[in-house]
Amino acid sequence: SSSPASSSSPSSLDWKDFRMEHVIGQGSFGLVVSAYKTKGAGAGNYFAVKVTDKHVLADRSYKASNLLWAERNVLAQLDHPAVGRMLATFQTQSNIYMAFDLYSGGSLFYHIHRRTAPEIANTGRLAAGLHGLSDETVRFYGAEVVAGLGYLHQHGIIHRDMKAENVVLDWKGHAKIIDFGCSKDLRGNVDESHERDYRRAHTLCGTLEQLSPELLAAVSRSGAYGKASDWWALGIMLYEMSTATMPFDVNRNERDPAVNERNLRDQLPVAEHQDMPNLFSNDLAELILALLLEDQTKRAGSQRNGSARVKAYSFFSNINFDRIHNTVPPFSPLVTPGECPYIGRKYKAMNVNEVVHEKKFPAKGKKTADPLGKAFAGFDFVNPDIQFLDAQAMEGGADVQVGMGMSGGASGGASKSRSGHGSSPDTVAEVDSWFAGWDLMKVACAN
Numbered sequence: 001s002s003s004p005a006s007s008s009s010p011s012s013l014d015w016k017d018f019r020m021e022h023v024i025g026q027g028s029f030g031l032v033v034s035a036y037k038t039k040g041a042g043a044g045n046y047f048a049v050k051v052t053d054k055h056v057l058a059d060r061s062y063k064a065s066n067l068l069w070a071e072r073n074v075l076a077q078l079d080h081p082a083v084g085r086m087l088a089t090f091q092t093q094s095n096i097y098m099a100f101d102l103y104s105g106g107s108l109f110y111h112i113h114r115r116t117a118p119e120i121a122n123t124g125r126l127a128a129g130l131h132g133l134s135d136e137t138v139r140f141y142g143a144e145v146v147a148g149l150g151y152l153h154q155h156g157i158i159h160r161d162m163k164a165e166n167v168v169l170d171w172k173g174h175a176k177i178i179d180f181g182c183s184k185d186l187r188g189n190v191d192e193s194h195e196r197d198y199r200r201a202h203t204l205c206g207t208l209e210q211l212s213p214e215l216l217a218a219v220s221r222s223g224a225y226g227k228a229s230d231w232w233a234l235g236i237m238l239y240e241m242s243t244a245t246m247p248f249d250v251n252r253n254e255r256d257p258a259v260n261e262r263n264l265r266d267q268l269p270v271a272e273h274q275d276m277p278n279l280f281s282n283d284l285a286e287l288i289l290a291l292l293l294e295d296q297t298k299r300a301g302s303q304r305n306g307s308a309r310v311k312a313y314s315f316f317s318n319i320n321f322d323r324i325h326n327t328v329p330p331f332s333p334l335v336t337p338g339e340c341p342y343i344g345r346k347y348k349a350m351n352v353n354e355v356v357h358e359k360k361f362p363a364k365g366k367k368t369a370d371p372l373g374k375a376f377a378g379f380d381f382v383n384p385d386i387q388f389l390d391a392q393a394m395e396g397g398a399d400v401q402v403g404m405g406m407s408g409g410a411s412g413g414a415s416k417s418r419s420g421h422g423s424s425p426d427t428v429a430e431v432d433s434w435f436a437g438w439d440l441m442k443v444a445c446a447n
């Protein structure tokens with residue numbers, strides 16, 4: 001069942017109750033930091049806190065603010081073991097804060113491309129000096145993501161930015177889907193029993209390497225797309241998990257959706273352009289090909305009861321989806337409370353106090369410098385779960401560790417990290433100039 005969308009006591013949190021410790025990632029409009037709650041609800045626990053500068057948002061169109069509202073509104077009503085948990089949103093005159101569980105096990109992207117642990121490596125590729133994860137690992141994390149996607153679609157949510165950077169591991173090694181800034185909320189058109197696809201999304205959103213042909217077509221020819229685009233992105237992700245490569249060549253400097261669509265369709269069908277039998281086991285190849293079908297109406301997952309049909313593929317034959325989230329994962333992160341070792345060097349080198357600022361403002365009655373006070377009225381939210389966190393969870397083994405809510409939060413740096421709009425900024429100060437790419441890509445995901 002979904003978490004209540006209404007706040008419980010306390011009605012809001014205070015940023016002064018958090019001790020910001022380390023920069024652990026970055027997203028579209030700011031940084032993600034690990035933070036320790038010193039007092040109040042949730043005291044004694046570590047969180048991942050997304051910090052967004054209001055002045056950066058105010059300098060741009062309303063669309064940027066809508067992205068944060070969209071993520072806040074979607075996450076406030078989700079409750080699933082494979083979906084990252086938002087615990088609170090709050091604000092000051094300077095910043096918007098979003099607090100999440102701190103998932104310290106790193107992103108799938110990190111484990112695929114950076115330091116693949118031997119126990120989860122694709123041994124054939126490892127022997128050749130290449131990266132990639134074993135079939136057993138792809139199967140387990142693929143299954144957890146499938147369970148999460150099915151839940152989202154049952155609740156009328158399209159994620160629209162499914163990729164390895166947006167799947168992170170908790171301290172036990174279980175996968176969590178994060179970063180809902182691009183998500184599309186169709187809750188007014190929900191058919192929970194059938195996961196019906198209403199195809200009412202229209203805007204360009206997500207990461208170029210993951211975009212489906214129908215999404216690109218919808219943008220270039222004023223059409224629409226739906227949940228099938230998430231299943232396409234899953235096919236891309238499974239391919240990448242196994243081989244540490246991408247199935248399609250894309251031109252990241254090309255901003256015309258019609259050109260990108262033609263380029264993608266020229267590389268389809270996948271079976272005619274990729275040596276699938278030599279790249280994958282038969283069962284994994286079958287699933288990837290079914291997910292990367294050009295015709296979205298025939299693509300695995302796109303039909304009624306789509307997630308159940310994906311779960312029925314031979315690749316998942318030995319997975320018990322009812323117990324997957326209680327199954328011992330193939331990888332156990334080596335973490336201590338509050339530490340996030342599976343991140344890139346550039347984050348480790350950043351000083352949180354130099355990149356997260358709370359500015360001083362004129363006294364009440366004088367002109368204030370809160371440019372978005374009205375735009376974010378009512379934004380504050382407190383998940384009732386925050387009052388029941390176990391401060392000794394890491395040591396005691398209780399399953400209440402917490403997650404990053406931004407892309408790249410544990411991706412291991414931007415040198416390989418992908419974004420639909422170019423490389424992400426390294427500091428809050430660089431976000432402003434980086435916004436130009438968002439305007440060009442027309443990422444109006446909240447509409």
